[in-house]
Amino acid sequence: MTDQPSQEPTQAPVSGETATTVAASGLQRIALGSWLGMIGLLTAWLIALDPPPDSLRLPLLAVFLLPLLLGVRGILRRRRYTLQWTGMLAMAYFVHGLVAATGPAPARWLGTAEALLALVYFGCAMLVLRGGKRAHRAAKAASKAAPSD
Numbered sequence: 001m002t003d004q005p006s007q008e009p010t011q012a013p014v015s016g017e018t019a020t021t022v023a024a025s026g027l028q029r030i031a032l033g034s035w036l037g038m039i040g041l042l043t044a045w046l047i048a049l050d051p052p053p054d055s056l057r058l059p060l061l062a063v064f065l066l067p068l069l070l071g072v073r074g075i076l077r078r079r080r081y082t083l084q085w086t087g088m089l090a091m092a093y094f095v096h097g098l099v100a101a102t103g104p105a106p107a108r109w110l111g112t113a114e115a116l117l118a119l120v121y122f123g124c125a126m127l128v129l130r131g132g133k134r135a136h137r138a139a140k141a142a143s144k145a146a147p148s149d
Helices: 026-049 054-076 080-101 105-145
Strands: none
Touching: 026 054, 026 080, 026 105, 054 080, 080 105
16 A cells, blocks of 8 residues: 555546537437438448449448548547537538439439438537537636635
């Protein structure tokens, strides 16, 4: 036994907000679900529902799915920075969905679904980030207002 104090990890504030993560919330779960929905939709679209020619299938899977897959880990861990860049990336998928929705009949409903999922993700992620920013500012103001020794 040593006389050194035990080093316990610092705990996050009660709200779950930190400088690098956002609190778990319903909006965060909806954002996660819409992100995973985009992955599932694009996978099904490019493999079964309206596949491109065989020579383009693998390159299109890489182009469309790789950016989505790169963001999954950070979204699952509720990383603030990941929610920011994936929100901006979602706008590219929104535009792609709009373009596909105005195309030939088989891709219309797929494009509409992609645009809606991207829009839901963007909206939820931005609302989660906005709420986290407010909580972070309030905590910062409270720590400044507290009397110091």
